[in-house]
Amino acid sequence: MKPRRQNRIWLTIVPLYLFTIIFVAGPLIYMFVLSFLTRDEVWGVVNTFTLDNYAKILKPVYAQTFLESLKLAFATTLLTLAVGYPFGYFMARLSAKWKKLMMLLVVVPFWTSALMRMYGWIIIFQSNGLLDKLLMGLGITEDPLKLLYSYPAVLVGMVYSLLPFMILAVYSSVEKMDWSYIEAARDLGASRVQAFLTVTLKLTLPGILSGVILVFIPSMGLFFIADILGGGKIMLVGNLIRDQLMTTRDWPFAAALSVVLTVLTSLLIRLYRKITHTTELEGIL
Amino acid sequence: MNDSILELNHISKSFGSTHVLTDISLSVRKGELITLLGPSGCGKTTTLRIIAGLELPDAGQVFLNGSDVTESEPNKRNVNTVFQNYALFPHMNVADNIGYSLKLRKLPRAKIQEAVKEALALVQLSGYEKRYPSELSGGQRQRVAIARAVVNEPDVLLLDEPLGALDLQLRRQMQLELKRLQKKLGLTFIYITHDQEEALTMSDRIAVMKDGRLEQIGTPAEVYDTPRTAYVARFVGSANVLSGTALRMEGANVIIACEGGTVMADARGCSYPEGTPLTFAVRSEYITLAASPVAYGIPSVITEKSFAGGMLRIAAAPTSDTASAPEIIASRHGIDSELTPGDSVFICFDASNAVLVESDQSSLAPEAGQSKADLSSSASAPDKGGRRL
Structure with missing residues (x-):
């Protein structure tokens, strides 16, 4: 009986390992190795070890791109948190029927291509577009705002596309929270605000952090939003990697950039685990 | 009235179209331990939540220290x-949990530490300050919860089935400890339980609840010996509840035709004309089983004999065709009884041990008018049952 069972366990484990090696570990190792190789004159790579690719990242023009990306990612994360926390919090407090409906509304955008939805923002942001017409019609502004192809437009696009992740992460942690803790706090003399600050916030911290990671990491890499709403004027790490890979064809440099990005995000996840003592991210089903 | 620390004045509450509480009035004296006793869903917890302020009543007032x-x-x-x-x-350790209310009151650190230490000593958990709730056993958590609630020296301490999750032995021990604590601190306890034995053991007074109403309030002895309704008689100490019709008065007693026999019950100063439907309760320990016909008794046949915790439990069913009562339970100390299932017996009891009670039907009568008043007031209450947080 026993040996047969063990055999069967291997049958399920082997494909899993194979899958992980081929599709996860393999590309990562390939990327890592690639980042230490030298670029060939016109096309491809030469098998010569070098650290130049990493040294290149420190050049002001590229370091600046990293800094810009970090800044935008921070701003995006803060804004999604500011909007997403209350949203997720109140969504979790709704009755079951309304929760379902809200959940649907949060998820519905995913049914359309993200690219398509970005083009939608062009219609809103362009000169004399929907937003301008609305603002001018209401007499709030006199001239078109020229929002399209600007930093704020990219920021709005980022917040818009990543907000659902924050909402779902916060929602899931508030939903899970036992409300009797808040009642106990109130019973022991805490005002609503005090109870929120000392209990709710602490107990939903895993959700907040998980939302922060789910928003921060993609916002470092999303390049098409900066392309479409920034009009190529705003260069982020994601754009840089894409350009190095597709346009400049400097694969080793693109790989080095990717390695640095991967290390940065891994550090962030480690930090999350350290703070929350969990290994799972909240809000991912 | 003057020494009452908490007063509930005609409290009513509904969630949607369900009446959870109907016209609850209760006066709690300073320093007493009063139990709200009833099955789950009878409104005990809602009553407690209204006192705590976690729920708003639809009608009625709560007075604390007269205000x-x-x-x-x-x-x-x-x-x-x-x-x-x-x-x-x-996310807080034991010390922070207990000190939470004191910290909110902005007491100095040293004072909080001292109070926490004292509270822990009180519940015999000294040295547990740095532990987290997840590192404690059920009984220890229970003690921390009590320490956290008493450290603030509340006017009234509300306990919602505090021992419900503990095993029987720990439960017994904690019952005594809680009682000791309550007397020592001179605190007023309102204690919720569905366990009638626990209520009888611990309480100064018991308030028996049923379907959102108070059925009876009294000392454990009063509730046990003179239940006001058939429900109370059954719920507290599971008495036999029988009904019949009055035949005649005989001195202070009333003779009742019941389940094919004739029995005698103490009329307690009342007089019942012939034909009055009557319900009465007899505790199983007061029932004797006679082998030969007696003047006042119910002819029955033994159906079951079993041991129940040092008691012999004998079930007997009335044999008359017109009998409608369920089996009547008699209990005896010791284990010897020559009776066996199938034996014919006569169920007898002293008139003084048969307590006339309100039948379940008659206690339902005054409901109609009240529920109308409830509906009108609940309409203005906020949605979701007026939850306040």
Whole structure:
């Protein structure tokens, strides 16, 4: 009986390992190795070890791109948190029927291509577009705002596309929270605000952090939003990697950039685990 | 009235179209341990939540120390709760949990530390300050929850089935400890339980609840010996409840035709004309089984004999065709009885041990008018049952 069972366990484990090696570990190792190789004159790579690719990242023009990306990612994360926390919090407090409906509304955008939805923002942001017409019609502004192809437009696009992740992460942690803790706090003399600050916030911290990671990491890499709403004027790490890979064809440099990005995000996840003592991210089903 | 610390004045509450509480009035004296006893769903917890301020009543007032606190926020009343699931903050250690209310009151650190230490000593958990709730056993969590609630020296301490999650042995021990604590601190306890034995053991007074109403309030002896309704008689100490019709008065007693026999019950100063339908309760320990016909008794046949914790439990069913009563239970100390299932016996009891009670039907009568009043007042209450947080 026993040996047969063990055999069967291997049958399920082997494909899993194979899958992980081929599709996860393999590309990562390939990327890592690639980042230490030298670029060939016109096309491809030469098998010569070098650290130049990493040294290149420190050049002001590229370091600046990293800094810009970090800044935008921070701003995006803060804004999604500011909007997403209350949203997720109140969504979790709704009755079951309304929760379902809200959940649907949060998820519905995913049914359309993200690219398509970005083009939608062009219609809103362009000169004399929907937003301008609305603002001018209401007499709030006199001239078109020229929002399209600007930093704020990219920021709005980022917040818009990543907000659902924050909402779902916060929602899931508030939903899970036992409300009797808040009642106990109130019973022991805490005002609503005090109870929120000392209990709710602490107990939903895993959700907040998980939302922060789910928003921060993609916002470092999303390049098409900066392309479409920034009009190529705003260069982020994601754009840089894409350009190095597709346009400049400097694969080793693109790989080095990717390695640095991967290390940065891994550090962030480690930090999350350290703070929350969990290994799972909240809000991912 | 003057020594009452808490007063509930005609409290009613509904959630949607369900009446959870109907016209609850209760006066709690300073320093007493009063139990709200009833099955789950009878409104005990809602009553407690209204006192704590976690729920708003649709009608009626709550007075604490003479002032109306019906509308006050929970943090504005000096009432603390020991929650059924303890609700210890999982992200705080024992000391921070207990010191939480003191910290909110901005007491100096040294003072908080001292109070926490004292509270821990009180519940015999000294040295557990740095532990987290997840590192404690059920009984220890229970003690921390009590320490957290008493450290604030509340006017009234509310306990919502605080021992419900503990095993029987620990339960017994904690019952005595809680009682000791209550007397020592001179605190007023409102204690919820569905366990009638626990209520009889611990309480100064018991308030028996049923379907959102107070059925009877009294000392354990009063509730046990002279239940007001058939429900109370059954729920507290599971008495046999029988009904019949009055035949005639005989001195202070009333003779009742019941289940094919004739029995005698103490009329307690009342007089019942012939034909009055009557319900009465007899505790199983007062029932004797006679082998030969007696003047007052119910002819029955033994159906079952079993041991129940040092008692012999004998079930007998009335044999008459017109009998409608379920089996009647008699209990005996010791284990010897020559009776066996199938034997014919006569069920007898002293008139003084048969307590006339209100039948379940008659206690339902005055409901109609009240529920109308409830509906009109609940319409203006906020949605979701007026939850306040």
